[in-house]
Structures are given as C-alpha cells and as structure tokens.
Amino acid sequence: MRYVLKIAYDGTDYAGWQCQKNAVTVQEKLEEAIFSALGQNIRVTASGRTDAGVHAAGQVCHFDAENITVPPEKMPDCLNRFLPPDVRVTDGWGADETFDANRSAKRKTYCYSLYVSLREMPLKERYAARVETAPDLEKLQAAAKLFEGEHDFKAFCASGSSVKTTVRTVYEVKVEEAQTYGGRDLKIYVTGNGFLYNMVRTLTGELLELASGRRTEESLLQAYATGKRELLGKTMPAKGLTLLQVEYQTKN
Helix, strand or coil: CEEEEEEECCCCCCCCCCCCCCCCCCCHHHHHHHHHHHHHCCCCCCCCCCCCCCEEEEEEEEEECCCCCCCCCHHHHHCCCCCCCCEEEEEEEEECCCCCCCCCCCEEEEEEEEEEECCCCCCCCCCEEECCCCHHHHHHHHHHHHHHHHHHHHHHHHCCCCCCCCCCEEEEEEEEEEECCCCCEEEEEECCCCCEEEEHHHHHHHHHHHCCCCCCCHHHHHHHHCCCCHHHCCCCHHHHHEEEEEEEECCC
C-alpha cells in the first residue's frame, strides 16, 4: 500500500530534509520512526528537499509498505510517538501507486518571514530574519510582481546545482505586513511550479533591494538574461524560510 504523509518540522537543528552522512536530517528521523513503529526499513520520498535550517508546515512524502494493519489516517499517531518533538506527522492518507510525492506535485508555496527591528527579538529570531529597515508595503508589493511568470532563474540558484533546467514559473509573489509586539513583521509568500536551491531566499533579498531602490527592474532583467549571480541582492538566512504547502490534483 502507498501511504502519503504530511509533515511539519522545525528545521533549526537539522541539516535539511535528505539523509546524508555525518549529519542529522528530518528524513533520517522519519525513517527511524517508521522502523520503530512498523518494524520495516523503508525509504520515504518527499516532494522535495529543504535545506539546512529551513522549516516546513506542509512537507509531503510517500512510502510503500506491505502487511501493515495501520490505516493511513492513523499513521500520524502511530509515528509521532517515535519522533522528536520538532518533527510531527500532521496528516496521513492512502494513494494508488501512480502517486509520487515528488513527481506528482503541481505547485509549492513557501513563506519567507522578516521582522523589522534595530535589535534582535528572541521570540522571533528562530523563525524570521531581522532587518533594521524595510521599504513600505506598497513598494514591496509592486516589486514582487517582477518575479511572477516564467523566467530563467539561474542567477537565483546557488552554485553546484545539477538541475536540468533553471527555468521556473512563479505564479504569485504576495507580501503581507502586520504590526506585532516589537514592531513590524513581513511575510513573503511565493507560489511556483518548482524552486531551485536557494531561489526563494535569494528572491527575498532581491525584493528588498528592488523595493529600496538599490537595484532596478533593468538590473533584474539583466540577471534573468545572463544568469549572473552578482547582479542580485544577498541570499537571506535559512531560518526565515518555511515550506507551507504542496499542491496535487488529489488530496494534500
């Protein structure tokens, strides 16, 4: 049977999703929990990798298991007993063998969180990046539109990536603002058909530069055309990034 799981995790203490030598990862903890609960060594397939320090509210993965009596909707409670407190299975369901958590994904939404403050706020630092100043909301929203559509995002991709193509479609970039304790919070939601390594974090840095007037639409268009990383703003810290949702044609 093919089981599908939705996972939430605090990525602070993990070297990302994917298993790797000499580092603790979310995938490793989940597969250990599956072995403890089901007595089987099973490899799970996720919608995509999240990098070291990146969080998730809606990561999706699947695995196949035979001779298991646990129904899919009960799998979260079955596994959560064996998971550390910063990783939780929040939903579970069954799918046919044609479903693939990675290949069947149609859209993904990430959120990058910022807060504006002269000094660090301990209750925000774990899940948001601090900036001392930020442009007003209208300027940010106007600059966000420049990333929407199909573009070659090679300049936004960290070196060393082995992807076949760097062309991606960004369906929407939405910026929201809230006044909270300690000042002003910003949320940048990016929805697309797929993302390159560091793409959303670099997009966020460039968005701040564009809205501040330190870079221009012309320089962004040149970055799209040439793929030169030096034409863009800085890559923002991993801790501000959360994978919010992965959308499929079936339930997610």
